[in-house]
Amino acid sequence: MTGSEASPSFRLAYVPGVTPTKWVRIWNERLPGIPLTLTAVPAADAGEVLRSGAADAGFVRLPIDRTDLSAIPLYTETTVVVVPKDHIVAAVDEITADDLADELVLHPLDDTLDWEHPPGRPAAERPATTADAIELVAAGVGLLVVPQSLARLHHRKDLTYRPVSGVPESRVALSWPEAETTDLVEDFIGIVRGRTVNSSRGRTQAQAQQPKHKRPESGGTRAKPAGKPAARNPRGGSGGPKGGKRGKPRRRS
Numbered sequence: 001m002t003g004s005e006a007s008p009s010f011r012l013a014y015v016p017g018v019t020p021t022k023w024v025r026i027w028n029e030r031l032p033g034i035p036l037t038l039t040a041v042p043a044a045d046a047g048e049v050l051r052s053g054a055a056d057a058g059f060v061r062l063p064i065d066r067t068d069l070s071a072i073p074l075y076t077e078t079t080v081v082v083v084p085k086d087h088i089v090a091a092v093d094e095i096t097a098d099d100l101a102d103e104l105v106l107h108p109l110d111d112t113l114d115w116e117h118p119p120g121r122p123a124a125e126r127p128a129t130t131a132d133a134i135e136l137v138a139a140g141v142g143l144l145v146v147p148q149s150l151a152r153l154h155h156r157k158d159l160t161y162r163p164v165s166g167v168p169e170s171r172v173a174l175s176w177p178e179a180e181t182t183d184l185v186e187d188f189i190g191i192v193r194g195r196t197v198n199s200s201r202g203r204t205q206a207q208a209q210q211p212k213h214k215r216p217e218s219g220g221t222r223a224k225p226a227g228k229p230a231a232r233n234p235r236g237g238s239g240g241p242k243g244g245k246r247g248k249p250r251r252r253s
Contacts, residue, residue, distance in 0.1 A: 010036045010184045013050065013058030015043040015112075016130070017077075017149030018172055020059060026191045034184065043112050050177055057176035057185055061112045061147075064175065071175040074192065077147040079113065079169050080161040081105075082137050082154075089143075090160050097166040104142035106133040112147060113168045119145065130154065 010027070014020050020038065027036050041049050046060040051068055062073065081100065083089045089099070097119040105120030108127040123142055127133040133144045134154040147170035151161040174192050176185050 008034050008184065010034060010057075010188065011039065011055045012036055012188070013039045013041045013046060013055035015041060015046050015059060015061055017061075017147055017153050018059040019149075023188070023191050027188065030191070030197055031187065042110060044110060046175070050175060053177070053180075056180070056182070057174060057188055060173055060175045062171040062173050063114055064173070068178050069175050070178045070181065071173040072189065072192075073171050073173045075172055077149055077170045077172065079145060079164050079167050080148045080151050081164050082134065082144040082146060082151050082159055082161045084137065084140060085158055085160050087143075089162055092162065094163045094165060097164060100143065100145075100164070106136055106142045106144045108133040108144075112150070112170050113145065115168060119164075119167065134159070 012020060012024070024036055024038065027034075039049070039055055041055075041058070043061045046058055047065050047069060049055050050058050050060075059074075060071070062071070064071065081089060081095065089095055100120040103120045104123055105118060106123055106127055107115075107118050108130050110129050120143065127136060130144070130146060130150055131154060134156065136142060137144050138156055138158055145164060145167060148161070148163075174189065
């Protein structure tokens with residue numbers, strides 16, 4: 001934010017497959033006076049979007065160039081293979097990377113998995129996007145290995161997917177410019193990490209709403225200074241000798 005006149009707001013970027021709905025809802029409940037705007041960005045562009053200041057924070061896929069960026073890993077996704085519903089893979093619950101050795105496996109240019117050696121046989125050309133690769137799978141050209149959230153994002157009735165073991169997994173993280181760890185960024189970190197509204201961080205709104213405790217004003221009731229203990233009633237039982245009995249008063253003659 002620039003200038004004291006600007007209204008506060010929070011800009012959140014997110015990559016395909018990430019669903020920030022839950023965290024946005026909590027933000028709106030805790031900070032209703034500060035609007036949160038969402039911006040969908042390609043996974044490959046997420047780092048540059050944050051560095052340029054176009055977003056205050058964002059959900060990204062690791063690995064990412066961490067130069068000038070902070071990141072908190074949040075969760076790891078299951079990797080799946082997308083196949084036509086009548087494919088032999090659809091008949092099993094899970095496969096390994098070796099099971100794909102004879103299959104043509106598409107490797108789109110926007111692939112988010114950190115492959116050392118992609119499984120299967122490579123296609124003659126790489127599809128430009130994951131969405132393009134999904135269309136090729138539906139056409140029977142080949143198979144596609146992606147994070148599970150992307151398989152769900154591009155769901156089609158004629159396709160299904162199965163988990164694949166022995167392949168890289170995609171990690172999702174919350175990232176933001178390291179030099180711009182503002183109060184609002186801390187608020188959002190607290191929400192994502194599940195902190196309550198009264199936790200030590202991420203509670204800008206809560207702090208503003210809580211009343212301050214006032215000190216006693218001068219002239220108020222003072223505590224009595226310590227001094228000699230108050231005299232006890234001589235008629236009381238604790239004032240006499242231990243075990244002593246109190247006799248009847250004598251009549252005057």
